[in-house]
Amino acid sequence: MSSLSRELVFLILQFLDEEKFKETVHKLEQESGFFFNMKHFEDQVQAGEWDEVKRYLCGFTKVEDNPCSTRIFFKIRKQKYLEALDR
Known part of the structure; x- marks a missing residue:
């Protein structure tokens, strides 16, 4: 562009x-x-809106792009899993 x-x-x-x-x-x-609007990302994380967090992040990076991306997506999934267990 x-x-x-x-x-x-x-x-x-x-x-x-x-x-x-x-x-x-x-x-x-x-x-x-x-x-990348870090404030929006932080707000979504703090609100626990993990699907929206993942969707927003996917606009900038993919899981397989690099080790940092892989780690971030893993942590999102892990947190989502832990919250589901807690419920």
């Missing part, structure tokens, strides 16, 4: 954020893979 397209995506993200289109912002972040 050209740098002009990249800048346009960032402007659109900024506009959507200012207009409070939160779900759309996060979906565009995920689909474009340009901007």
Whole structure:
């Protein structure tokens, strides 16, 4: 993608954020893979929304991309499993 397209995506993200289109912002972040919103990721982790955490993360990396990705996805699955056991 050209740098002009990249800048346009960032402007659109900024506009959507200012207009409070939160779900759309996060979906565009995920689909474009340009901007990882750590605050959104942290909020989802703290809320225990593991399916959403995994879905958002998949927009930026895959399990097999590198050892760090593998570890992160493993920890998400492990936490989801432990919470299921707890229930």
